[in-house]
Amino acid sequence: MKRILITGANGQIGSELITELGGWHGHENVIGLDLQVPRHFIQRKEVGNYEIMNVMDKIGLQEIVERYDISVIYHLASLLSATGEMKPDLTWDVNLNGLKNVLDLAKKYDIQVFWPSSIAAFGPSSPRMNTPQATVLEPNTMYGVTKVAGELLCNYYFHKFNVDVRSLRYPGLISYKTLPGGGTTDYAVEIFYEAVRNKRYTCFVKPGTRLPMMYMPDAIKATVDIMDASSHKIKVRTSYNLSAISFSAEELVAEIKKHIPEFVCVYEPDFHQAIADSWPQNIDDSIARRDWGWEHDYNLAAMTEDMLKKLKN
Numbered sequence: 258m259k260r261i262l263i264t265g266a267n268g269q270i271g272s273e274l275i276t277e278l279g280g281w282h283g284h285e286n287v288i289g290l291d292l293q294v295p296r297h298f299i300q301r302k303e304v305g306n307y308e309i310m311n312v313m314d315k316i317g318l319q320e321i322v323e324r325y326d327i328s329v330i331y332h333l334a335s336l337l338s339a340t341g342e343m344k345p346d347l348t349w350d351v352n353l354n355g356l357k358n359v360l361d362l363a364k365k366y367d368i369q370v371f372w373p374s375s376i377a378a379f380g381p382s383s384p385r386m387n388t389p390q391a392t393v394l395e396p397n398t399m400y401g402v403t404k405v406a407g408e409l410l411c412n413y414y415f416h417k418f419n420v421d422v423r424s425l426r427y428p429g430l431i432s433y434k435t436l437p438g439g440g441t442t443d444y445a446v447e448i449f450y451e452a453v454r455n456k457r458y459t460c461f462v463k464p465g466t467r468l469p470m471m472y473m474p475d476a477i478k479a480t481v482d483i484m485d486a487s488s489h490k491i492k493v494r495t496s497y498n499l500s501a502i503s504f505s506a507e508e509l510v511a512e513i514k515k516h517i518p519e520f521v522c523v524y525e526p527d528f529h530q531a532i533a534d535s536w537p538q539n540i541d542d543s544i545a546r547r548d549w550g551w552e553h554d555y556n557l558a559a560m561t562e563d564m565l566k567k568l569k570n
């Protein structure tokens with residue numbers, strides 16, 4: 258029986274993963290950990306145990322690992338790209354010292370670890386189209402720097418200490434349960450909320466800005482699948498490129514307008530634009546598809562239809 262710890266359990270991915278994994282393994286076997294109390298939609302019955310803690314508290318984390326006899330950690334606690342440019346010191350501390358705390362515990366207690374990297378690991382000198390798995394990684398954001406360093410740390414702990422750590426380079430994630438916060442791709446989520454609520458959105462990137470994106474059900478599937486794959490299939494121990502859809506802001510607006518014709522989007526690009534311009538437009542994830550059978554389900558049309566239906570509900 259697995260006992261699973263999810264750090265960042267209150268975030269965009271964590272708040273969905275906690276219910277998904279609870280359904281598979283029993284809610285009592287999935288322990289959430291975050292700085293804040295669970296969001297209102299997580300019903301008490303869907304959450305086994307929940308701990309309020311900072312991932313930089315290594316002694317506290319160790320106590321939780323021992324108390325619950327944890328065998329798997331999904332270490333999702335992280336600051337995102339836009340916040341990272343405003344709080345670079347905190348971003349370094351949380352994203353890297355938090356990861357090192359988890360990897361040290363994994364080494365000591367033989368724990369399997371999932372850790373999210375991002376398309377932010379790439380930078381202006383990486384190819385922007387069909388970005389390969391192995392390429393130049395020279396990000397120009399603090400968030401991206403922590404993702405590259407974190408990937409190398411994961412790879413190091415695997416080869417040096419045999420820690421079974423697995424990772425994905427997530428694109429921008431779109432979901433209807435929990436809004437992201439402090440990311441550059443957040444516009445692609447906020448736009449749906451505002452389209453339903455006010456039929457108007459002010460977008461902080463230019464209309465032609467094209468980025469890799471993914472609907473949350475696909476992201477959850479990829480996360481669960483890579484962790485369930487047998488170890489010999491996981492050949493990349495830095496982080497796997499992961500891809501589903503790629504669209505520009507104006508293409509997303511056009512898709513939403515098919516369902517809400519009166520929707521209006523105005524564009525007021527701000528500091529997010531420079532971050533978006535430093536990232537790939539689409540990435541090549543053929544290695545993930547080959548190694549552990551990754552496949553996505555949702556294209557832009559299917560995702561838009563589902564998002565709007567769920568948000569209206």
Ligand code: AKB
Pocket residue numbers: 337338339374375376377400427428429430437439440441442443
């Ligand atoms: C962000 O925009 O910072 C994140 C990411 C792509 O990692 N959504």
